[in-house]
Amino acid sequence: MxxxxxxxxxxxxxxxxxxxxxxxxxxxxxxxxxxxxxxxxxxxxDYVTVRDRKSRSGQKIGILNWYDSEKELGDPYYLYIRLAAEKRCHDLGVEVVRIDFDCDEDTARKLDGILAIGKYGRSDIDNLMKLNEEIVFTDFSADNRCDSVVIDFKESMDLALGYLYGRGHRRIGYIGGREFFPDRDEVSDLRFKFYKEFMLMNDIYHESDCYFADFSLKGGYRLMKEALEKPDRPTAFFLGNDSMALGAYKAISEAGLDIPNDISIIGFNDLPGSKYMVPSLTTIRVYQDYLGQAAVDLLLESIGSNREFRKKVVIPVKLMERDSVSDNI
Known part of the structure; x- marks a missing residue:
């Protein structure tokens, strides 16, 4: 060990x-x-701290995922986070109960805490806290009432866009998704926020180069086909996740164009299959396993300490430079 x-x-x-x-x-x-x-x-x-090797037998946490099974398969990002969290619990001897928004109070009272994966609106947070005050949000920063484990979206976008900019690209398109809280309010997409900030700062922002659908392979395919219909298109595109990038690859191939010689592509998440795409996808690696593990650790630490303040853990990201970006000379 x-x-x-x-x-x-x-x-x-x-x-x-x-x-x-x-x-x-x-x-x-x-x-x-x-x-x-x-x-x-x-x-x-596969390191586990000495403290965490101690048995946690008898503890029980609920895992709430804002994606259902169908959405998890369409965009496996949250699936990998959930599986990592469940594995961490298994390794530590913590019982896992999958819950949803219809969880009754009796079930919630038997839980030591709740791990909420995904995005949640204020009313959702209020309802969850009525069930159990020990909550950790994963991939989402709720408010000062709750702990959270997140990634650094600004660092992510600076890495991705700075890399494209450094390779000579000035027309950089954005293909992303729109997400909604369970209460149907729209989620503010930090990827697009920091994309726009970077592009405006460098005086290269074009609203017409931005496309939105859902974060899926089909969404990436449809939006890239739409973008390719324009004669004056960007030389590079940032895709909101690797599933969308896979769809974009298909659209580009069907148009008889080449990646990266005709269009450069950079993705986000670094899903397990991204390095096997042809050409292999340059992308931002998000440590989904560590997001899930860190969320469990933070929840158990909070349960055991009864501390009065809340914590936000920020997990770093990494640029995975592969073969889908070329120089724009």
Whole structure:
């Protein structure tokens, strides 16, 4: 079994730095690159902290996913987070109960806490907190009443767009999705927010280069076909997730165009199959496994500490440079 010393040696940092990163010490001052490196090695070694190796027998948490089974298969991003969370619970001896918004109060009272995966509106949060005050939101920052585990969307978009910009692209299209809370209010998409911010800052924003549907393969296919109908199209596109990128690949191929010689593509999430696409997809890696694991750890820590303040854990991302982007000279 791997130890903190093993991780520290491979990462080239001190044992105390590894320990503080793995325990989400917010006072630790290290670069995102260093934190990302430590998390990658810990994941590679399948490391579990000594504290978490202790039995948690008898604890029970509810997992709520805003995606149903059909949506999970269409966009497996949240599926991977849920599976990672459930595996973490299994490894720690914590019982998992899958719940939905129709969960009754008797069931909720028997739970030590709730892990909510996905996006939730204010009324949803209010209703959840009536069921159980120990809640961790995953991939969504609710408010100061609840803990959360999120990714750094600004860093993500700066990495993706900065990479395209550095390769000479100035017309960079955006193909993304629209999402809605269970109460039907629209979710503010931070990918598009920081895309627009980057493009405006560099004076290259064109509203006509932005397309929206749902975050699915079909959505990416339909929107790319629409974009390709325009004679004056961008030289590169950012896709809201890798499922959409796969759909875009199909549309581009059907149009007789080549990736990356005719159009450069960059995705988001780095799903397991993305490196096997032809050409292999350049994308932003989101550590979905660690999002799920960290959410479970944070929930159990909160249950055990009865602390009065809330925590937000930010998981770093990484640019996976592959073959779907070329220089625009």
């Amino acid at each position: 791997a130890t903190i010393k093993d991780i520290a040696e491979k990462a080239g940092v001190s044992i105390s730095t590894v320990s503080r990163v793995l325990n989400f010490d917010e006072s630790l001052k290290v670069t995102a690159k260093t934190k990302r490196r430590i998390l990658e090695i810990a994941e590679e070694f």
